[in-house]
Amino acid sequence: MRAFSDLLHSLLYAPQRLVKQAYLVQFIKNTPDPDRGYVLSALTGELSIKGVKSGLVRQIAYQKCDPILFDLSYDFVGDLAETTALIWPKADNKNIEVKISNVIRELQNSSGLDASNYLQRLLDQMPEVQRWALLKLLTGGLRVGVSARMVRLAIAQTYGIDINEIEQVWPLIEPPYLELFNWLEGTSKKPEARGRAVFQPMMLAHPLLESDIAKMDFSAYQAEWKWDGIRIQLVSAKNGVRIFSRTGDDISNAFPELVQPLEWRGVIDGELLSGIPSKIGSFQQLQLRLNRKKVPMKMQVENPVFMRAYDILLDENKDVRMYSLEYRRNLLENRMKSELHTPYLDLSEILPNASFTNLQKWREQCRAGGLIEGIMLKDKNSAYHAGRIKGKWFKWKRNPLTADLVVLYAQRGHGKRSSFFSDFTLGAWHYDSKQDKNILLPVAKAYSGYSDNDLKKLDKFVRENIVQKFGPVREVEKTLVVEIAFDSVQRSNRHKSGVATRFPRFKAIRWDKPVEQANSVSDLIELIDNN
Amino acid sequence: MVDTSWLKISKHGLYILPADAYIDPINPVDKAIITHGHADHARAGHKHVIATEQTLAIMSARYGANFANSKTALTYNEQFRVGGVGVRLIPAGHVLGSAQIVLEYVNTKIIAAGDYKRRWDPTCLGFQVEQCDVFITEATFGLPIFSHPEPENEIKKLMQVRDLFPERSIVIGAYSLGKAQRLIALIREAGFDETIFIHGAMKKLCDLYQSYGIQLGSLQTTPTGKIDRQQISLENRFIIAPPSAMGTKWAQRLNDPLIVSASGWMQVRQRAKQGGVELPLVISDHADWNDILRTIQEVKATEIWVTHGREDALIHACRKMGLSAKALSLIGYEDESE
Secondary structure (H helix, E strand, O other), X not given: OHHHHHHHHHHHHOOOHHHXXXXXXXXXXXXXXXXXXHHHHHHHOOOOOOOOOHHHHHHHHHHHOOHHXXXXXXXXXXXXXXXXXXXXXXXXXXXXXXXXXHHHHHHHOOOHHHHHHHHHHHHHHOOHXXXXXXXXXXXXXXXXXXXXXXXXXXXXXHHOOOHHHHHHHHHHOOOOOHHHHHHHOOOOOOOOOXXXXXXXXXXXXXXXOHHHHHOOOHHXXXXXXXXXXXXXXXXXXXXEEEEEEOOOOEOHHHOHHHHOOOOOOEEEEEEEEXXXXXXEOOHHHHHOOOOOOOOOHHHHHHOOEEEEEEEEEEXXXXXXXXXOHHHHHHHHHHHHHOOOOOOOEEEOOEOOOOOHHHHHHHHHHHHHHOOEEEEEEEEOOOOOOOEEOOOOEEEEEXXXXXXXXXXXXXXXXXXXXXXXXXXXXXXXXXXEOXXXXXXXXXXXXXXXXXXXXXXXXHHHHHHHOEEEEEOOEEEEOOOOEEEEEEOEEEEOOOOOOOEEEXXXXXXXXXXXXXXXHOOEHHHHHOOOOOO | OOOOXXXXXXXXXXXXXXXXXXXXXXXXXXXXXXXXXXXXXXXXXXXXXXXXXXXXXXXXXXXXXXXXXXXXXXXXXXXXXXXXXXXXXXXXXXXXOOEEEEEEEOOEEEEEOOOOOOOOOOOOOOOOOOOOXXXXXXXXXXXXXXXXOOHHHXXXXXXXXXXXXXXXXXXXXXXXXXXXXXXXXXXXXXXXXXXXXXOHHHHHHHHHHHHOOOOOOOEEEOOOOOOOOOOOOOOOOEEEEOHHHOOOHHHHOOOOOEEEEEOHHHHOHHXXXXXXXXXXXXXXXXXXXXXXXHHHHHOOOOEEEEEEEOHHHHHHHHHHOOOEEEEOOOOOOOXXXX
16 A cells, blocks of 8 residues: 555656656566556556545545534645545554455445444554545546546566557456566467457548648658548457447447458458448437447437448558558458448548648638548558557648637636636527527537736626626626637527537637627537538 | 623724734734834834843844834843733744743733744744633644655755755755745754755845854855856855745855745645646744644633634634634735745
8 A cells, every 4th residue: 555655646746757657667576466466557547446435435434523623624635545545544553454455345345334444443443644545436436537548658667668559458457457567577378369350550640730731741651531520430349349449448339330250360451430421421410329228129220320440450460550550451452342332331431632732722622511520641661559649640731710709708617617607608699589689599519729917807897787687697797709719510409599609719818899899609609510 | 701892893804902902913003012023014114112132133134223113122031011012922832032922911811823834943942831711823834735744854854865966056045034034943953964055035034043043064155247157166064044045046056956845835845846846845933734723722712702713713713622712814914935
């Protein structure tokens, strides 16, 4: 337990990434299994202890000390785990060292009163820093500035191995990662899939910047449309076909039509789109299919989906990732004609004659066509790497749409923005026939895009123009126009205006503009793709 | 029968009616009795000031020798009378010269403790426990989450971090009066006898402490103005500076500084983190929760008045102990810069 709390404490105060990584490496070197793996899984967010939640922690804290004093302390500290750790009466110098792996296993297998009693006994024996570390672990979210990727990098660094090897093995292992460490220490073989469908880390694109364009040889790049769907990976293994999201979540249940068994084994990368290849549906239709445990047949028929494939990673269990994109593309095209020839799979088209001039023209046209977010540019010679590799894949998004909207309501932000009114509800004009006048209807909520300086000005505006309070929400005088950028406009039944904007963000504050000149709801309706 | 009608709360602070004197007044007054030299308690501009000799010296160092028309220096436990009120100063253990003010009038004894602590401090006399009818306490750390560790253990962490990062300059943020000198003295007690560097703003007060016989060892002021890193290397050195200097150009000139902060607030991690601190040391010149409660029990007062800090929690705890307690809600005393 001590190694864990010391690590957490050091990570919290370590100012730089490199220092954090050094602490992690030191920890990985010095900590025995299985404690090591359990602690790392707490940092990657893969550890789950279901029997103990914040409510239980609060409950035992109330039993241990005066609830009034606890609440006053909690108000001051603002963190349940830390308040409880600090307020808990001092250990009577017993300080029995417990193994974190035992603690975790014990808590994973208990609930209710057993868990509560066990936890109280533990806290009684621990010094404050250990109480804090344990309670942070149990109440979720360690918040010490360490990502799952950073943990894997530290493991790679400790054993002097390529990060991609760790990334590839990661989906195969579970806390406390004994298979991984045994392999890294040479006492067992590399973990294998053994018939399971396993997610492979995806290659990601960098946004194309002006500075990139200047030095780019466009003939070396393969150009494709960037479709407005959801990035997915189809894995066909001995035990069946699975669909994974970009982050590696198994989302097969929501798309039963895509997981029908295939004769072929391998992994392909592509975009999930709604509709059928000859008639693509909107992103909104696709959203209706997401996050479902079961999809009735009726919905599959009325709101179909398909996968537009653009890359291949494994082919008949041969890893082709280190081959060039050109090679992989050829292979993919062949497979799509034979083993992968199904109604729900389709090939992403390569844009011929992708000169800079043509690309610019096509990017402008994206808007008119809809359903396309921009253009993808991929180095024809590039291997398929996990993560965002510089100079290999670029996304060149179409220009955002913009509208002038009126600030209607404001709310305080979170974290470091908690003292600012930073979240804004914005409205557009609409003619109301009953009242026979123009009224403002909410069309967007924006809380990004402004500079720190602009945020201060917006905050000041809100404070000086409050008309009414609704809980945390402040209604303001309808006097300020702001220019908002957004990716697209969709129809929406949830909003009175009938429209919703995607990813709205601040572009400029139009202090000069009279509110009457802000855009109308009908202006926004005209911007809907495929209207 | 306890009679407290002669001690009032006024807009300037606590007012002793028959003595026509204020305790730690926040505005200029004719007669002021000062508990200790921190700027929010010892302000300039009073006509007559009564305090310990050390506190008067600290005020002179800060505001110039003519900070008051006349001064009365009292030694600890010296009996003195102001307008029929018995006034005695006894050690509060907060900083050099800090005092509790013992007031006696019409068979009632009131102690205004000012800021105080009960932990070890080589730079000032320890808190003197004296029984009274009414005890006026601060509540800077008046929440049960505050439990200050022994300062020796915190100093050990400082030594460890120096060994761990021999190439870095270790900059310790500490209040110029009291905390800085206490830290230096504690570091000396841990056996460290190399030169310790201090920010220019601390020199006067360190000199003053040394003139009162407090051993701080070899100190050197960091050069102000432009410095060339080649000329003076502060790697692996301790540098003590006021917290306000941390974010300034002064700190940027130091080689890869490791920011340490020594304060009671360092116990709350998110607070420490917000300040960009890499090593938080919980060393406080105020009493923690248990020490406040212990002091209240030891002085055997039946009434507890709370001046500033987290008064809600302390009053709740006093009432649970069967004591009468109230908040004075005095304004003008800051607890953030501890």
